[in-house]
Structure formats: structure tokens, C-alpha cells
Amino acid sequence: MEDPVIRLRGIRNQFGSQVVHDDLDLDVQRGEILGVVGGSGTGKSVLMKTIIGLQTPRAGKIEVLGHDLTGGDPAARAVVEDNWGVMFQDGALFSSLTVRENVEVPLKRVPGLAPEARRALADLKIAMVGLGPEAGGKYPSELSGGMRKRAGLARALALDPEIVFLDEPTAGLDPIGAAEFDRLIHGLSRALGLTVFLVTHDLDTLYAVCDRVAVLAERRVLVTGTIEEMARVDHPWVHDYFHGPRARAAQGGA
Numbered sequence: 219m220e221d222p223v224i225r226l227r228g229i230r231n232q233f234g235s236q237v238v239h240d241d242l243d244l245d246v247q248r249g250e251i252l253g254v255v256g257g258s259g260t261g262k263s264v265l266m267k268t269i270i271g272l273q274t275p276r277a278g279k280i281e282v283l284g285h286d287l288t289g290g291d292p293a294a295r296a297v298v299e300d301n302w303g304v305m306f307q308d309g310a311l312f313s314s315l316t317v318r319e320n321v322e323v324p325l326k327r328v329p330g331l332a333p334e335a336r337r338a339l340a341d342l343k344i345a346m347v348g349l350g351p352e353a354g355g356k357y358p359s360e361l362s363g364g365m366r367k368r369a370g371l372a373r374a375l376a377l378d379p380e381i382v383f384l385d386e387p388t389a390g391l392d393p394i395g396a397a398e399f400d401r402l403i404h405g406l407s408r409a410l411g412l413t414v415f416l417v418t419h420d421l422d423t424l425y426a427v428c429d430r431v432a433v434l435a436e437r438r439v440l441v442t443g444t445i446e447e448m449a450r451v452d453h454p455w456v457h458d459y460f461h462g463p464r465a466r467a468a469q470g471g472a
């Protein structure tokens with residue numbers, strides 16, 4: 219098998235006396251959509267922040283695209299940061315910038331890119347996420363929640379990343395908007411060959427788009443596998459989650 223694009227080994231995160239992760243391992247394979255689930259407070263967001271460098275683990279090794287991010291090498295981090303995009307829950311857009319200007323922010327890191335080309339690229343990403351041409355000139359406060367998420371995704375895709383991190387992408391959307399967003403993520407991931415690290419509580423999203431699921435429990439990645447494999451895992455939380463009424467509804471069952 220190919221080397222994983224994200225490889226975590228022995229990760230430990232701790233806040234005061236609270237140990238959130240202990241000896242956590244995880245591999246994310248190229249081109250897959252990995253859904254990260256777990257009970258509230260099991261450290262899904264902390265895990266995502268650990269990979270993207272917003273949280274420094276007490277111990278362990280983080281490798282992304284073959285680069286060791288725990289060695290403190292700024293060159294390695296710069297290479298990797300140009301190859302990932304991050305979408306936070308509400309899109310995390312700059313409120314004083316238009317959608318187009320928001321999408322242009324990461325593009326400003328590209329040396330020698332003329333302003334007109336930057337603008338054209340931003341418009342291309344805005345179209346890619348299904349926003350109309352008029353959306354580029356709007357401010358985040360003028361958008362619906364679903365449109366803000368799409369704008370956040372456009373910004374995450376600005377630099378044509380290999381990996382996209384999505385934190386609860388469908389939270390706060392109505393079921394139709396959430397299903398549309400699921401289709402968008404799935405379509406873009408397949409069309410662009412993206413690797414997607416997706417933190418979610420949304421069972422519909424897991425069933426609709428994820429190739430594999432990673433369950434956080436007991437301070438580590440307890441198990442990874444396909445949804446079908448999850449249904450056979452003999453662990454109380456995993457069993458309840460994948461056999462509960464919401465899971466049955468997400469599968470289309472009774």
C-alpha cells in the first residue's frame with residue numbers, strides 16, 4: 219500500500235491533568251474521505267488542530283505528505299501548509315472582506331501571481347463550490363449559513379491542496395442543505411483526488427461520503443474501517459452509535 223498522506227504515531231495531548239489523547243495512532247490514505255467521529259469531548263477538534271499545527275502535542279510524531287511536522291522544521295511546515303486547506307465550522311471568514319477577497323487571502327502567498335489572475339482564480343473556486351458569480355462581491359454577513367460554508371470551502375481549495383480538513387461541515391444546515399453539501403464534498407474529492415479529513419457528528423454524512431471512519435474513544439483512535447465494518451465492532455459506544463435509530467435512518471432503514 220502507498221504511504222499514508224497523514225501518519226500519526228503515539229500522539230499525547232493533555233490540558234492540565236486532563237489527558238485527551240494518549241498513544242494515539244492514525245493513518246489517512248491518499249484520496250480517501252475519512253470521517254472522524256466520537257462522543258462529545260473525545261478530542262476530535264483537538265486532533266484536527268494537532269495535525270494542522272494549532273495544538274502542540276506533548277508527545278508523538280506527525281507526518282504529513284512525508285514531512286515530519288514534529289521536528290520544528292519551518293521549511294517542511296511551509297511545504298505542507300501550501301498543500302492543505304482547512305474549513306472551520308462556520309467558514310471562519312474575515313467579516314470585513316468580501317467572499318472573493320476571502321478566497322484571495324491564501325492566493326497572496328503565491329509568488330508572482332498578478333492581482334487579475336488572483337481574482338480570476340478566486341472566482342473559479344467560488345464557482346467550483348456552487349456559488350453564483352454575484353456571491354464573490356458579497357460580505358459574509360450577507361450570506362446564508364450554507365453559502366458561508368461554501369465560501370469557506372472555496373477558500374480552503376484556493377491553493378489546489380492535496381488535503382482538506384473539514385470541521386463539522388454540515389453542522390447548522392437544514393437536511394436538504396446538508397445533503398447538498400455532502401454531494402459537493404464527495405464530488406470535489408473524487409474530481410480533484412482530494413484527501414479529506416472530516417470531523418462530523420452527522421451520520422448522514424458518514425453514510426453518504428466517507429470511505430472510512432475513525433472512532434475516537436478511550437483517548438485514542440479506537441477503531442478504523444468502513445461503515446459496514448463499524449456495524450460489527452463490539453464496543454458499547456460504537457455499537458450504540460452505529461445501531462441507534464439515527465444510524466438506521468441514515469442507512470435508509472426503518
Ligand SMILES: Nc1ncnc2c1ncn2[C@@H]1O[C@H](COP(=O)(O)OP(=O)(O)OP(=O)(O)O)[C@@H](O)[C@H]1O
Nearest residue numbers: 233236238256257258259260261262263264265419
Ligand atoms: N485549549 C484548551 N484548553 C483546555 N482544554 C481544552 C482545550 N481545547 C480542548 N480542550 C478540552 O479537550 C477535550 C476535547 O475537546 P474537543 O473540542 O477536541 O472535543 P470534540 O471531540 O471535538 O467535542 P465535540 O464533539 O463536543 O465538538 C474537551 O474536554 C475540551 O474541554
